[in-house]
Amino acid sequence: MIKLHGEGAYLLHGDELYFDNKESNEELKAKLGKEHIDKEEAKKQTIAYSILQNHNKSKDSENLNIKFDALASHDITFVGIIQTARASGLTKFPIPYVLTNCHNSLCAVGGTINEDDHLFGLSAAKKYGGIYVPPHLAVIHQYMREMMAGCGKMILGSDSHTRYGALGTMAIGEGGGELVKQLLSQTYDISYPGVIGIYLTGKPQKGIGPQDVALAIIGEVFKNGFVKNKVMEFVGPGIENLSVEYRTGIDVMTTETTCLTSIWKTDSKVCDYLELHGRKDDYKELNPGSVAYYDGIVYVDLSKIKSMIAMPFHPSNVYTIEELNTNLYDILDKVERDAQKRMSNKNLNFSLKDKIRDNRLYVEQGCIAGCAGGNYENICEASSILKGKSIGNDEFTLNVYPSSQPVYYSLAQNGIAGELMQTGAIVKTAFCGPCFGGGDTPANNSLSIRHTTRNFPNREGSKPNDDQLSYVALMDARSIAATAANKGFVTAATDLDVNYNIPKYYFNKTIYDNRVYSAFDKGNSDEELRFGPNIKNWPDMPELADNLILKVCSLIKDPVTTTDELIPSGDASSYRSNPLKLSEFTLSRKDPEYVGRSKQIQKSEKDRLVGKSPFDANRDLEKVFNVVKEEFGSINTSNTGIGSMIYAVKPGDGSAREQAASCQKVLGGYANIAREYATKRYRSNLINWGVLPFVMEDEPQFECDDYIFIPNVRKAVTERPAEIDAYVVKGSLKKFSVKIDKLTEKEVNILLDGCLINYNKTDK
CATH class of the missing domain: 3.40.1060.10 (Aconitase, Domain 2)
Structure with missing residues (x-):
């Protein structure tokens, strides 16, 4: 295969x-x-x-400085990006920038919050010369395929699934900081x-x-x-x-x-x-x-290639559906055991084997949606499988989200949408919700099969710390339809003999002409940005101190830590325009005590920065300083920053969302230590927010709530030695080594200045 x-x-x-x-x-x-x-x-x-x-x-x-042809963001990233760029001197969008509204589209959630963000985006398009795609009109990547991608182009998006390679476009999903650089006519710097x-x-x-x-x-x-x-x-x-x-x-x-x-x-x-x-x-x-x-x-x-299924909780946890059905009990038992290890709430009853009915796996929900599942051909072939059938009137439901209004229009015109509706399936508008926990959250202990992009823990919107957990398996739209035809029993599409029908597709551009606000290179600087009460500026962030004392506020030993675990999607997404409010959700589903620990040590740093004693808020800290001073007599509260840090084996798998890093910084986070970083984009997010991306091959010799001292850290970032000395502070100093992998000159200066906003303010 x-x-x-x-x-x-x-x-x-x-x-x-x-x-x-x-x-x-x-x-x-x-x-x-x-x-x-x-x-x-x-x-x-x-x-x-x-x-x-x-x-x-x-x-x-070999060392590339890339400028892109266009940018794309959706409504849980573009406010923060524009706010960051504004703080750095933005006057206009120098290249086409598409602002779509396909994530926080449900304005019933969060009061006025989501629609306030949408109107902020529209006002920004007017002011800076952007392209604004209103809610429910298209998911971000479908619009870019239909209207922006082209052979030989490069596009940068603030969504990790920014991929238009099949159309000859090299597209990259990154955190918002990298888009800010493009908006300020800077470059995306990578080794070849x-x-x-x-x-x-x-x-x-x-x-x-x-x-x-x-x-x-x-x-x-x-x-x-x-x-x-x-x-x-x-x-x-x-x-x-x-x-x-x-x-x-x-x-x-x-x-x-x-x-x-x-x-x-x-x-x-x-x-x-x-x-x-x-x-x-x-x-x-x-x-x-x-x-x-x-x-x-x-x-x-x-x-x-056979009909496949990715079992919870990762797209790589794959089996053929044939293999799953043949070894049902063994595979489900393994998935249960592996999943239980990931659960921070050990009292949860994670169960899949109870989905077995008459030796077959039963699921309660199916979804075909978003940039992966909602395209025209997928829906047409799913409809062919279901034609003349019923999904039944029991627990199983099927929701279908065409990826754009032009796709929906064609499905309506040729009768495919109507045929699907007759089966009992619900056909909805373009929306990314089922992919990131913003819609179609299943009932507790329910299993959903989805043609979407991810099935990470809690990605479907459940809240395990509140004893509520459901789970997702990924499948192709055709096998989801075959399962629906069998009323919820998992079935491979290849098991059915189907006459597939894909009517000719006609793209109706008038739908976009009548609703998309397109003003690239036609911005009006006199236009006022429209702010809602939830849209807040970034807090001030200090530059990197000469030395650091870090409190270990979370220690995660899972093989991989996703960005969804670092900062959850779903209900938290409405607060992505409010850095302080959103930071309250950091690690909330993985380590609920993290926020409290970080805030406690942050009090000391805030006091230090205004000339007060940092020890009043934390008496243990004074003992830590005294131990360090026995060997490093030159350190004091003027030259030593105080902050929090996270250790994780391999953090940052998944979403490009910069908030996985920025929320740590807002809470006073100054560093991550990892064996490796799961993605380049998460490491870049850390750097752009002034969070030091340390790596360490050895097992950590520290625990949560321990303190770590890193002397001469500013000098180390500047000079980039092969290894950096660090010390666990426990009555005495226990030395270990960390390092920071290759940094560009720009990244060095961003870290020294404390974050990308500071870097651009100082014109370095």
Whole structure:
């Protein structure tokens, strides 16, 4: 089905693979009639290389300074981004910036909060020259596919699933700080990434959808980090057997591999897609050069992919549905045991085996939604499976969210929406809620199957600390429909004989023309921003002190910690325009005591910064200072910052949301220590908010509530030594070492200044 080749490979004429070993190299040289293969030149023949270098503003092909062609944000990120940019001197949007409203769309939640954010976005588009897409009109990534993506472009989005590679666009999801840099005409600075070839061959079986292919790939590459922070470049003869929407359905899920971005070779089908959307001029054929070198290969035989399911609580926890149904009790027992280890509330009764009825797995809910599931072809094929059937009138429900109003319009025009409604399915408007816990939260102890992007703990909106937990498994829309046809019993689409019907799609641009506010390069500086009472400015943040004393306010030993665990989505999302209010939710579902611990030590730092004694708020701190002074006599409350820190093994998997870092900083967080960071974007978020991203290979010799002293930390950030001395303070000093992996000059200065806002205020 899928094979990984880590030795690297040459791709000849975009079709033939030659793996980087002696035998294959000799074969390739004979084929080319050459005595030597120039690997470095072949690396420059990838599609990724040409796009990255075309956007690189530095003269160094290894250390890139990227400027993007467009930006995109939704309504739980754009307020904070614009507020940060305003604090840094923003006067206009220098490139097209699309502000969509597809996350906090339900304005019944949070009083006036959500609609206040929407109107702030509209006023910002008027003032700075932006593009504003009102609620329910389109989910962010569908709008960008339909209206903004184009071959050879680069787009940066403040949502982790910013992926338009199938349309020839190298798109990257990052935290808001990176978008702020683009808004201030600065650059996105990265080392040239490795490029992994995703070689597709064969043709999918009937009933196999893009989510099946995506989950199969994720299951092979996530845990071993095979594509982590690299570019996934899709090549091979199998691509021609996939429609463009099928390709985008695979592509959007590449985020769950932890890759940096993705790109696909393009063909006449992409040209037709862009022409259908009135943008034929945005097409050009993209192919690797005659001999292109890849740092690794993921070989995917599409014909052997089966109907897949990702069990709770991660998209990489994959099985074939056939395997699940054959080994039902064993697999469910393993999932239960693994999940129980992750639960901070050990009193929760996590149970899946009670879903077994007559030796079959029963689910209470199905959802087909968002940027992954809600596209036209997915819904049409789901409707084909359900045609003439009923989902029943018991617990099982099915909700379908077309990804944009143009998609919904076409489904209504050709009768597909009506056919779905007759089955008992509910067809709703474009909304990302089922993907991040903002809608369709199941009942306690219920299992939902979803064609969405993630199934992290609590991602569906439950609150385990309040003894309420439900869970999600990811499946393709076709198998969800097959399950619905069997009234909630998990069924692979390949088990059914279906005559699939996909009526021709007609894109109706008038829907956007009549509602989208489009004013790029036409901003009016006299326009007043519209603030609601929940929209607050960022608090002042101090620069990095010479030394640090850190209190360990949370210590997490799970193999991976997601951004949803660091700062929950769902009900907390309404407060993302209010830094102080949102920070109250930090780690609330993983370590409920974290906020209180952080606030306590933050009191001491606030006192210190205004010249008061930091010991009045925390008498233990005075003892810590006294112990440190025995060896480091020069430290005092003037040159030593006091803050909180988090230890986690591998934090930051998942969402691009910068609030996973900014909330820590708002609460006085000055550092993370980790064995490694799950994604580049989480580490970047830490840096942009002035939180030191330490790494440490050894097991921690400290516990929660311990204190850590780091002398000369400002000097260490500036000089970047291989190792940095740190000390656990427990009556005496116990030395250990941390380090900070490669920092750019800009990142060094951001950390020294205390955060990106401070960096831009000082014009460094």
